[in-house]
Amino acid sequence: MDWSPWRLEFPITEHVTHFNHAGVSPVSRRVAAAVTEFITEATVMDAAAQRRWEERTEAVRAGFARLVGAQPSEIAFVKNTSEGLSLVAAGLDWRKGDNIIAVEGEYPSNVYPWFGLRRWGVETRMVRPVQGRVRVQDVQALTDARTRVVSVSFVDWNSGGRTALRPIGEFCRQHGILFCVDGIQGVGAVRLDVERECIDCLAVGGHKWLLAPEGCGCLFVSHRVIDRLQSVLHGWKSVRDADTYLPYHFDPRPDAAKFEPGSPSVLGTYALGAAIDLLLEIGPDQIERRIFEMTDRLAYGLSRRGAEVVSPWGAGERSGIVVFRLGDPRPLHAELTRQGFVVRVRNGGIRVAPHFYNNEDDMDRLLAALDRLRS
Numbered sequence: 001m002d003w004s005p006w007r008l009e010f011p012i013t014e015h016v017t018h019f020n021h022a023g024v025s026p027v028s029r030r031v032a033a034a035v036t037e038f039i040t041e042a043t044v045m046d047a048a049a050q051r052r053w054e055e056r057t058e059a060v061r062a063g064f065a066r067l068v069g070a071q072p073s074e075i076a077f078v079k080n081t082s083e084g085l086s087l088v089a090a091g092l093d094w095r096k097g098d099n100i101i102a103v104e105g106e107y108p109s110n111v112y113p114w115f116g117l118r119r120w121g122v123e124t125r126m127v128r129p130v131q132g133r134v135r136v137q138d139v140q141a142l143t144d145a146r147t148r149v150v151s152v153s154f155v156d157w158n159s160g161g162r163t164a165l166r167p168i169g170e171f172c173r174q175h176g177i178l179f180c181v182d183g184i185q186g187v188g189a190v191r192l193d194v195e196r197e198c199i200d201c202l203a204v205g206g207h208k209w210l211l212a213p214e215g216c217g218c219l220f221v222s223h224r225v226i227d228r229l230q231s232v233l234h235g236w237k238s239v240r241d242a243d244t245y246l247p248y249h250f251d252p253r254p255d256a257a258k259f260e261p262g263s264p265s266v267l268g269t270y271a272l273g274a275a276i277d278l279l280l281e282i283g284p285d286q287i288e289r290r291i292f293e294m295t296d297r298l299a300y301g302l303s304r305r306g307a308e309v310v311s312p313w314g315a316g317e318r319s320g321i322v323v324f325r326l327g328d329p330r331p332l333h334a335e336l337t338r339q340g341f342v343v344r345v346r347n348g349g350i351r352v353a354p355h356f357y358n359n360e361d362d363m364d365r366l367l368a369a370l371d372r373l374r375s
Contacts, residue, residue: 001286007357009278017362020342022157022185022321022353025211027275034274038267053266060273064218067276067284068183068202069193073255074226076219077264081184082109084203084219085151087259088180089113091229092148096121100149101142104128107157110182114151122148132159132312136167149178154192154202155185158347160321161312162190169198178225184208184217189291189320189355191284200225206268209320209355212275216268221256235261282356290356291320294363298322298352301367305374310349325349326370339369 012018012026041049062072078084089100090113100114104126114124125142127134134152143150150172155162165181172179180201186192187202188209194202202220206212221229231252236242238261240251252258279287299309299322307326312318326332329345336343336350344351354362 001290003290003356003359006282007359010357013357016340016342017358017365018342019352019354019358019362019366020344021189021209021211021355022160022351023344024207024214025209025355027213027271028211028278030278031212031271031274034270035267038270056273057264057266057269060269060276061218063273063276063280064204065220066280068187068204068220069195070220071223073257074220074223076221076256076259077269078203078217078219078259079215079265079268080109080205080207080217081182081203082113082205084201084205084217085110085180085182086113086116087219087232088149088178088201088203088221088229089117090232091259092178093228093230094120094122094148097123098146098148099123099125099144100151101125101127101139101147102151103134103153105156105158106153107182109184110151110153114149129156129161132156132161132310133317134163134168136164136171139168140171143175143177147175147177149180151180151182153182153185154187155190155319155321157185157321158323158351159311160185160319160323160351160353162186162317162319164316165197165199169200172200173198178228185321186319188279189287190318191288194220194222201229206272206275210272210275211278211355212272213268216265216272218272219256219259221259223255226254226256226258231258231261233259233261237262237264287356291354292318294354294358294360295320295322295352297360297363298354298366299324301363302326302370305367305370307370308349310347320353320355322352323347323349324352332373335373336366336369341366341369 009028061075065072169179183202183204187204205217207214307324
């Protein structure tokens with residue numbers, strides 16, 4: 001496959017070598033055009049504009065559902081991962097003495113929503129990863145009859161290790177435990193099917209591997225558990241027949257859109273939709289294969305230079321993130337930044353997170369920069 005046309009979609013390549021898709025990603029020309037399209041329509045605001053915006057919103061909902069193997073009725077729009085997970089945390093009927101299981105060392109987005117339940121007497125138990133891996137047996141060891149939720153990340157932000165979700169999901173389903181996943185570090189880079197992995201809830205912000213701006217994302221809530229979650233945000237759009245304003249009819253929607261209380265961020269939806277359309281046009285299989293080709297090239301070059309690749313690298317464990325150690329990471333990061341590489345210090349090393357539009361030359365330039373620094 002010729003990847004050069006896709007690279008042209010990203011003006012960032014003309015300025016720096018961006019390897020921080022695990023942080024905040026640059027957007028494509030298509031996303032920029034979609035934002036302009038919306039602003040232009042909002043400027044003239046013809047009689048049919050509102051209808052077109054609603055149709056586009058539902059098309060984006062369907063696009064994200066397709067990306068993760070869900071149904072459109074199982075998708076709600078949220079601002080970010082934290083908001084999505086907080087809606088799940090606040091939506092359950094908690095009792096004092098209940099507990100949830102999270103992962104030690106997780107990004108706070110998948111910890112603080114659960115800590116917020118302390119006011120109701122809910123305990124957060126932390127499972128400790130083993131060599132960067134969250135194991136189902138360690139989750140099982142912490143569960144008891146009062147465990148209501150297990151929440152893990154699809155991909156770890158520090159190491160890049162991918163969690164084996166299905167064994168945990170199957171265990172949770174067998175015991176009536178809600179299985180919640182923070183998907184922001186994987187969705188858009190690595191294939192995910194929520195049904196196959198037995199996921200009940202999945203929250204994904206758009207500004208990392210989905211290649212959208214900050215402030216737009218999606219929450220998946222499986223049809224199997226939608227009745228177990230109550231919305232804590234209520235408004236005119238969270239009910240059936242939302243366009244009938246009077247008389248009042250407080251009859252909540254039966255699908256995930258009940259978590260959307262009012263007028264949506266159409267601007268954000270247009271941007272997110274253009275990003276998702278691009279990923280679907282290329283194809284999740286192709287994107288994952290391309291990213292793995294790039295990270296293979298990088299990992300091989302790093303090993304030849306005596307660097308330690310600390311990211312899990314076994315079958316089913318890889319993601320788009322490579323963390324390596326080669327001396328003190330702080331001055332190394334500063335020098336790589338000076339040379340035009342956007343990377344981050346994580347897990348005692350340098351975190352490199354390329355996407356499909358990065359190419360072999362990008363990888364080789366990074367390796368050449370390391371050679372210059374060593375010499």
